[in-house]
Amino acid sequence: xxxxxxxxxxxxxxxxxxxxxxxxxxxxxxxxxxxxxxxxxxxxxxxxxxxxxxxxxxxxxxxxxxxxxxxxxxxxxxxxxxxxxxxxxxxxxxxxxxxxxxxxxxxxxxxxxxxxxxxxxxxxxxxxxxxxxxxxxxxxxxxxxxxxxxxxxxxxxxxxxxxxxxxxxxxxxxxxxxxxxxxxxxxxxxxxxxxxxxxxxxxxxxxxxxxxxxxxxxxxxxxxxxxxxxxxxxxxxxxxxxxxxxxxxxxxxxxxxxxxxxxxxxxxxxxxxxxxxxxxxxxxxxxxxxxxxxxxxxxxxxxxxxxxxxxxxxxxxxxxxxxxxxxxxxxxxxxxxxxxx
Ligand code: F7E
Numbered sequence: 001x002x003x004x005x006x007x008x009x010x011x012x013x014x015x016x017x018x019x020x021x022x023x024x025x026x027x028x029x030x031x032x033x034x035x036x037x038x039x040x041x042x043x044x045x046x047x048x049x050x051x052x053x054x055x056x057x058x059x060x061x062x063x064x065x066x067x068x069x070x071x072x073x074x075x076x077x078x079x080x081x082x083x084x085x086x087x088x089x090x091x092x093x094x095x096x097x098x099x100x101x102x103x104x105x106x107x108x109x110x111x112x113x114x115x116x117x118x119x120x121x122x123x124x125x126x127x128x129x130x131x132x133x134x135x136x137x138x139x140x141x142x143x144x145x146x147x148x149x150x151x152x153x154x155x156x157x158x159x160x161x162x163x164x165x166x167x168x169x170x171x172x173x174x175x176x177x178x179x180x181x182x183x184x185x186x187x188x189x190x191x192x193x194x195x196x197x198x199x200x201x202x203x204x205x206x207x208x209x210x211x212x213x214x215x216x217x218x219x220x221x222x223x224x225x226x227x228x229x230x231x232x233x234x235x236x237x238x239x240x241x242x243x244x245x246x247x248x249x250x251x252x253x254x255x256x257x258x259x260x261x262x263x264x265x266x267x268x269x270x271x272x273x274x275x276x277x278x279x280x281x282x283x284x285x286x287x288x289x290x291x292x293x294x295x296x297x298x299x300x301x302x303x304x305x306x307x308x309x310x311x312x313x314x315x316x317x318x319x320x321x322x323x324x325x326x327x328x329x330x331x332x333x334x335x336x337x338x339x340x341x
Pocket of ligand 1: 085086087088125127128177178179188191210214216218252292297
C-alpha cells in the first residue's frame with residue numbers, strides 16, 4: 001500500500017507516519033520548502049522510520065505540483081493534513097489562512113478527481129466548525145457555526161470534499177477532530193505552551209506562564225489515538241464523516257492545574273479578568289495577558305464520538321490526566337537534556 005501525506009511535518013504527521021510504517025506502507029510526504037529545509041516533527045522520528053519516507057518539497061497551493069505528484073504516485077491513500085491550523089493566527093492573517101486551507105484542499109480534490117480517482121482521501125476537518133454550538137455534546141449532525149477565519153476555511157474545505165465525494169463518486173472521508181495534543185505539539189498551542197512553561201518552572205525558571213482565556217472549554221485528546229481513527233476511516237467500505245474526541249470537557253484552567261499537579265504544585269487563583277494570577281506560596285506562576293485573548297472564542301466543546309465508536313470501533317485510549325502527564329514529563333526530560341532555553 002502506498003500513502004501520500006500532506007502536512008507530514010506536523011504533529012499528526014509524526015504519529016501517522018509511524019502508524020503507516022508499522023503497517024508496511026510506502027510513505028510519501030509533502031513538505032513546503034523553506035530556506036532552512038526544515039522537516040518539522042520528521043526530525044524527531046526514529047531514523048529507521050524517517051529514512052523510509054520519500055519527501056516531496058512543494059506547496060499544496062501550486063495546482064501543477066499537486067496534480068503531478070498525485071498523477072505520478074497514484075497513492076492508495078491520501079491524508080490531507082496540511083493547513084494553517086492556528087486559530088489565533090487566522091484572525092491576524094485570514095487571507096493566507098483561506099488561501100492554504102481552501103485553495104490547497106481544492107487543488108487536492110481536483111487532482112484526485114482528474115488523475116487518481118481510486119485514491120482514498122482523508123480530509124482533516126475540525127471541531128472548530130461547531131463554533132458556538134447549539135447543543136452539547138457535538139456530533140456529526142450538529143450544525144456548523146464557525147467563529148474564526150480558520151474554522152470558516154475548514155467549512156469551505158469540508159463542503160468542497162463532500163461535494164466532490166457526491167458529484168464524482170470519490171472515496172473522501174472527513175475527520176471532525178476535537179483538540180488533540182502530544183509531546184510534539186507546536187509550542188504556540190495552549191497545551192504545549194503550558195507543559196513547556198511548567199517544565200521550565202520545574203527546572204528553575206522564575207518566569208510565569210502568560211495565557212489568554214483561562215475559561216475556554218475544550219475536549220482534549222492524544223494525537224496518537226486520533227491518527228489511528230483517521231487510518232480506520234479509510235479502511236471502511238464507504239466514505240463518511242466522523243467525529244473523534246474524548247467526550248470529556250476541560251477548561252484551560254483545568255489544564256494548567258493538572259500540569260502543575262504533575263510537579264506537585266497546587267495552584268491558587270486570585271483576582272479576575274486580566275488581573276487574575278495563579279500563585280503558590282506567594283509566587284506568581286501564571287498570569288493573564290491580553291496578547292493571547294482572541295476576538296471571538298469557540299465555546300462549550302465536548303465530543304459525542306458514538307458514531308466512530310459504533311462504526312469504526314474507535315475509542316480514545318488516553319484520558320486527560322494521562323495526556324497532561326505525557327506532555328509535562330516529556331518536556332521536563334527534554335529540558336533536562338537541553339538545559340533551560
Ligand atoms: O487554543 C485558549 C484559546 O490554540 C485552545 C487547533 O489544532 O484545535 C486547535 O485549535 C484554547 C483556545 O487550540 C492561550 O483561546 C488561552 O480557546 O491550543 P489552541 P484551538 O484554537 O482550540 C482545533 C480542534 C483545531 O482544529 C486547530 O487547528 O486555549 N488559550 N490562553 C490559549 N491558546 C493559545 N494558543 N495560547 C494561549 O496563551
